[in-house]
Amino acid sequence: MGEMSVGDLSRTVAETEQAATLGVYLSVPFCRSKCSFCNFASGVSSAEAIEAYVARLCEEIAWASRRAEGLRVHLPRSVDTVYLGGGTPSLLTPRQIRRIFLALRETFQIAGHAEITLEAAPGQIDDALLNEAMSQGVNRVSLGVQSFVDRESAAVGRSHTASGCIAEIHRLQRAGINDLGVDLIAGLPHQKEASWQHSLQVATGMGLKHVSVYMLEIDDDSRLGREVLAGGRRLHADALPSDEATAAFYESACKWLPAQGFAQYEISNFAPAQHRSRHNCKYWQRAPYMGFGLDAHSMLLRGENAMRQEGAAREGTGRAVRFANPEDLAGYLKGELSPVFPMLTRSAEGIVEIGRPEAFEESIFLGLRMTEGVNLRQLRRDFPVDMVAPAEGAAGELIQDGLMLEEDGRWRLTLRGRLLSNEVFTRLLMGVAA
Ligand code: SF4
Numbered sequence: 001m002g003e004m005s006v007g008d009l010s011r012t013v014a015e016t017e018q019a020a021t022l023g024v025y026l027s028v029p030f031c032r033s034k035c036s037f038c039n040f041a042s043g044v045s046s047a048e049a050i051e052a053y054v055a056r057l058c059e060e061i062a063w064a065s066r067r068a069e070g071l072r073v074h075l076p077r078s079v080d081t082v083y084l085g086g087g088t089p090s091l092l093t094p095r096q097i098r099r100i101f102l103a104l105r106e107t108f109q110i111a112g113h114a115e116i117t118l119e120a121a122p123g124q125i126d127d128a129l130l131n132e133a134m135s136q137g138v139n140r141v142s143l144g145v146q147s148f149v150d151r152e153s154a155a156v157g158r159s160h161t162a163s164g165c166i167a168e169i170h171r172l173q174r175a176g177i178n179d180l181g182v183d184l185i186a187g188l189p190h191q192k193e194a195s196w197q198h199s200l201q202v203a204t205g206m207g208l209k210h211v212s213v214y215m216l217e218i219d220d221d222s223r224l225g226r227e228v229l230a231g232g233r234r235l236h237a238d239a240l241p242s243d244e245a246t247a248a249f250y251e252s253a254c255k256w257l258p259a260q261g262f263a264q265y266e267i268s269n270f271a272p273a274q275h276r277s278r279h280n281c282k283y284w285q286r287a288p289y290m291g292f293g294l295d296a297h298s299m300l301l302r303g304e305n306a307m308r309q310e311g312a313a314r315e316g317t318g319r320a321v322r323f324a325n326p327e328d329l330a331g332y333l334k335g336e337l338s339p340v341f342p343m344l345t346r347s348a349e350g351i352v353e354i355g356r357p358e359a360f361e362e363s364i365f366l367g368l369r370m371t372e373g374v375n376l377r378q379l380r381r382d383f384p385v386d387m388v389a390p391a392e393g394a395a396g397e398l399i400q401d402g403l404m405l406e407e408d409g410r411w412r413l414t415l416r417g418r419l420l421s422n423e424v425f426t427r428l429l430m431g432v433a434a
Helices: 006-019 047-062 064-071 094-107 127-135 150-155 162-175 193-204 223-229 234-239 243-259 278-284 303-308 310-315 329-334 356-369 376-382 385-400 415-419 421-429
Strands: 022-028 078-086 109-120 140-146 179-186 210-215 264-266 289-292 297-301 320-324 352-354 404-407 410-413
Touching: 022 278, 047 064, 047 094, 047 289, 047 329, 078 094, 078 278, 094 109, 094 127, 109 278, 127 162, 140 150, 140 162, 150 234, 162 179, 179 193, 179 243, 193 243, 210 243, 223 234, 243 264, 243 415, 264 278, 278 289, 278 356, 352 356, 356 376, 356 385, 356 410, 356 421, 376 385, 385 404, 385 421, 410 415, 415 421
Parallel strands: 022 078, 022 289, 078 109, 109 140, 140 179, 179 210
Antiparallel strands: 289 297, 297 320, 320 352, 404 410
């Protein structure tokens, strides 16, 4: 084992603490209407279906310990991040939000300093819901704006306007939501460099704390994807910018946002250091999290190994388990309770053991998503040379190709590398034996 610097040591302590706490994701897969590009497991449902879903979600939370026992994984009780995502969780009623937090508090201890995020659609978070959410501890809101240009939002089926979004941002700020962020999408129909710049400028001129920028990915199974495949013009399919233009929008965001104080900390995320999404960082830093609800994913460390093996707690090199819930709403709602919660174990093939090769791959591709990159000394210390050496060979070529950098003992993606991240990951991991 090589010598540790003070920086490495404090990082190790922080990571060990992080492994002892849990991030909780709550999936609320309901929307008022379906965006044309969206292929998430989300949709428009009746009030009765939402009520039944909340009941099932609370049952699932209550069964978390039994489920963890069944999978022989360690379930930390202390929760320091909660994320209500979807879908549009701001469509829940105050009573439903209260019920969900009651269920959470019966099973977990939510830390006093916990980051609790609510995803919301502009114009779809009423006062009563906001008050209840804040009284339950919600201290962060992520607003799905997508664009501050009406024509672009309308083209993908969003009902909000730019002026409505701006009013909503002011209202949330006045209500005391300090940690407020927006999502923007590069590559929407009708988007041009000037309109994209307009959205970026509005986003950075309102005292927001976080901006996420996603390049539009059109899934073949979405309505827009099918129209594009058919070569049609409906859903503004013929007004989509080219891939090159979308990449240029992303590049301009990567330059503009940091210049306005929103440092890029991950491929799609920009914020001052104290306003990063602590919950999402858990995904990229391989810290434990448990997801509840439709299509929710989890990663927990193996039972006894989890906290005893210092290496596992520190770097996630010990064994972990990833598992996912069903994507089918009817199936999720029909699930019957039993000691092992059968509706969830039906997807047993979705349970993935994370051994050393998988941990190595994740350390690389998740680490590279973050701007701080992959710590090479830790990589060499925690993984055998027959895994690290081929990746180092590939890294040399990627550095020559201008897709990666090696600086301060870390591998990082260049701007071009971020655009071609999948290619980088594939080349780096090609030589890793499964
Ligand atoms: S609001 Fe989000 S989850 Fe709902 S349809 Fe639109 S993109 Fe999909």
